[in-house]
Amino acid sequence: MRRASCVLVLIYAFGCAICSCAQQRLTAAEAKAYVGQQATVCGSVAGVHQATSSRGEPTFINLDKPYPNQIFTILIWGSDLPKFGNPEQTYPHKQVCVTGTITIYRDVPEIVAHDPAAIKVQ
Numbered sequence: 738m739r740r741a742s743c744v745l746v747l748i749y750a751f752g753c754a755i756c757s758c759a760q761q762r763l764t765a766a767e768a769k770a771y772v773g774q775q776a777t778v779c780g781s782v783a784g785v786h787q788a789t790s791s792r793g794e795p796t797f798i799n800l801d802k803p804y805p806n807q808i809f810t811i812l813i814w815g816s817d818l819p820k821f822g823n824p825e826q827t828y829p830h831k832q833v834c835v836t837g838t839i840t841i842y843r844d845v846p847e848i849v850a851h852d853p854a855a856i857k858v859q
Contacts, residue, residue, distance in 0.1 A: 760775065760836070761774070761776040761777065762777045762834070763776050763779070764779060764801075765778060765779070765780035765800040765801040765809035766808055766809075768808075768809050768839050768846040769808075769809075771846075772839050772841050773838070773839065773840075774838070775837065775839075776836070777835070777836040778800070778834065778835055778846075779832065779833065779834040779835075779859070780800030780801045780809060780832070781801055781830070781831070782799070782800060782828045782829055782830060782831050783800060784798075784799045784804055784807070784829075785799075785824050785828055785829055786799075786804065787818075787824070787825060789815075793814050793815055794814070794815025794816075794818070795813065795814055795815065796813040796814075796815070796818060796821075796824050796825075797810050797811075797812060798810065798811035798812075798813070798828055798856075799811075800833070807845055808845070809846050809847065810846075810847040811833075811847065811856065812848070812849045814849070817850070820852060820853055821850075821856075822853075827858075828856075828858070831859070832858070832859035833857065833858055833859060834856070834857045835848045835850055835856050835857075836848070836855050836857075837849065
């Protein structure tokens with residue numbers, strides 16, 4: 738019976754370790770080293786730009802440094818934008834965290850936010 742309890746404790750501890758790795762909390766500067774992984778990236782919003790004349794009408798939320806020197810971007814596609822209200826008024830100069838899979842576009846890491854729940858204002 739004691740051996741079974743030890744095994745259950747080990748399984749629980751291993752499961753917790755896996756969960757904590759899957760939900761790493763990173764700074765915008767650290768994100769580039771975690772491309773392809775699920776993580777939470779946090780930083781200060783340095784700029785928000787809605788590119789209404791671009792294909793897909795993306796909205797870019799740049800963390801820590803503004804465009805063209807951005808080090809991390811939260812991308813909201815135009816098709817998802819109605820769910821977010823007005824990001825140009827909601828997010829500027831705030832501390833935010835975004836959770837999702839880190840990808841890279843033109844050497845800048847990003848997370849595509851499809852749902853407002855992915856972005857938390859701190």
